[in-house]
Amino acid sequence: MVVKLATVVMKQKTEKHLPGSGIEVRFNQGWFETSPHCPHGPMLLFEKYMKCELTSRYFACSANRDRKSCDYYITEQEYKKKGFNKSSSLSVSSCEDSRPVFKSTTFCFTCQCFIPDGTSPKHKQHKVVGNISEDDLKKPSTLFLSALENNKTCAQYFLSEKSTRFLYNVVIHHNITHVICIGMPRLHEYIQSTSNISSILLDIDDRYKMFWSNEKFCRFNMFNRHFFNPTSKLSFEKFLKSAEHPRNIVIVVDPPFGGLVDCVCESLKWISRSAFSLFDQNSTQLLTTLWLFPYFMEKRIKNQLQLTMLDYRVDYENHRKFKEAKHGRYMSPVRIFTNIENKTVRLPSPYYRFCEICQRFVAKDNLHCKLCNDCPSKDGRTYRHCNVCQICVKPGREHCKTCDRCQPPLHTCNPHTTDGCHSCGEATHKRKDCPLLLNHQKPELSLTKSPNLTIGRSCEDKLTKINSRSGKMCPENLSTNANQQIISTQNSTNRKNSTTENNKLLKFKSRKRKSFFSNPSHHKKKVILLVKNSTVLSFTNP
Template structure:
């Protein structure tokens, strides 16, 4: 279902020209979208971060006139959104708590600050110990609204494996974008900076540790002060910069790509064009591999299954998907340099030179371990590639697909019927002639159960809209 939604969304085009000059919503510069509804083409500006109108209802047709009054109204909305979100003021509550040497305290999930209970009786309050402040994500309640700020934290095993990746590849400076638990687990010997859109970290991490950031349009809510913090961090990293990125799975990849390019541009400005590109680890579902590779970032899919503690299907444990989490990480780090996970689910492939899923089988024809989702794949000589073992080759489609899939031939017939062209089979022609002769003779001819309303209609099951949909 999620994969179908992503394919549908891909029909909407994104324009990144003059992004900084686009109309602004509270979440920074909006994005120009192009799509078609019922054959009518549309161009409009909308929020880069949120699709839910309740969270951000900004929508402006490109053809509409943008008056000074409209711009003033948008500026006022942005200022109201930024009100009471000063980083230094919020973090002062953290400093005061540390100075008090108290062993436990309270965090208001609504006001997003460390507080006393007084004045917050009607709010959701979380009690914490002083030790919990080193891992702020344990204090926060994970946001799980799918259309808003779906927030899933890495499981301990996944977090520990990503730490191994940093250590094995010699990382010294790690930029964490949307990966709070990884940021918190990095040792003191690693220089690190955390970027995220979650404002609650303003009261738990200092301005030197955290920047309030929208990864969908490279927008720093606190302006040049925060942007210069990133610039300073990139300058100190030089060629040793590693980026871990865990964006919303429904986010437009073109926008995330724009953010990565912006970081690369800052690196080149600080260190010169000859500087090595940052090591990149992009967390994303395996079925988006082709789209990610089209971005030209040199990413390859690592078969490690990334799991989350607060997402049942992606937990990798009991109650989750039979094939485990569909989430992988894509990286420009050579796969042969990655450490082998401590699990029976993986094995080293001597032919590929790196580890793969234990159920993966090396194909001599493809010269690769071809399984993507953990199921065995088989080689199709007609397609010259490996496919899922449940697929069959279709001569009409000239490709492999599930047997119940409506193939090209059936689709063409359906399109002909939709255009008013009726395809009549030879048997139907004979029946039509017989019927006309019967009418002339004053007699009716019956076709039994295969006529209209007969048992023939029951055969139309399975592969159509009423059939079962496969989950990703």
């Protein structure tokens, strides 16, 4: 990829995350129809920025964080110029769901599929179970399917029986008749086995099609709202119409904890719009929603949707950390975010109580603070009030004057904060909604803190200082004509030494990081500079 603007990339082991750096997803108008496709549906447009400067825009898979699992990748410029030639694979993945699925009363746990009844030489050494009843077929995630464990592609953690019953009771208590289970196979199985209400499972795991029909299961990507089969989308619309009114529908979603919040919010808004449009209602309101996610993502979720967090701790059966615990920091951090009025969601005693002042159920150790006028605890422990911060903080934290906030006793002071906009610094909006970016204006920001290396903003200042040890004159303070003369003389020298410089750069990149960073004096010496004409120069600080 060609870098247009001059960018300084510091290859330092100690500087893994720079302030104002990260990746954001951009949803332009009509993105679902115009984006290139991978086998998992429309690809998402990502914006990568470093030190508050936009460095690249590219399309990548929405379902996999690991490029090895889905190598579909193209920059925005390349897509506009050449298009995308891999979209033919989409039809292959769509045809997979439309094939008839073989089903019998014998299941092979080793191959994770049904096999013909009777003995088979191929599965002789495998773990096989036969005489499966109809009731057993309604519990695939409990009795048959093993959980996927790749955190970068599809990691599955199943709800515990206690948390499943709680969610079911919330649905029943609010007179819900139709439940959309997105990534919630345990709740879907519980409803199908014990209740008369309707439910449909939307999940990206295609193994569930062996157990459920198209009316009960649709292969669905929650990060780009893509149905892998057109008949599945029709089945989903038929399910929505059978509810007779949007108020009878609830969305229960349990996304991967590493998934992007913006993508899930976009899918929830689309499902709500689709439901209201089927009943000829033009509404931007969100359907009744129960979203399971860690409590430390509360701010991200509230910036997108008007949801409040319940104090109920969600436990998982096969997660080594998010299991049931009685007290302390080892309790599950997963909570429920919902648009249901909190006082109507009754949390079970004796671990929860009702706060008369806040008018909601809270954890037993979540004591009410008169100064904050709230029950502030997020993790279930009793918070203490800090008079300097004017908020309640976690137990064990002390106020740090350098950081200007309460921190753990052993911490690295960092007065910088990542809240708000990385471009202009305002706390009222995020970078993607910054007025400067919308008006195509760039804030005056320095790209480097090194006094021996600076980069100008205009085209005349694209060159940087030359290595001071080489003895060449620095063109920083000369006129434009003088700069052009110096450039012409220096380009001839650079052409002669380009092969040598490139070889040295390749050798430098091929070194093992361990051997290079074993000497602390090397940490801040190597700087790689990418300039407009794609010339690569290596500099060494004196």
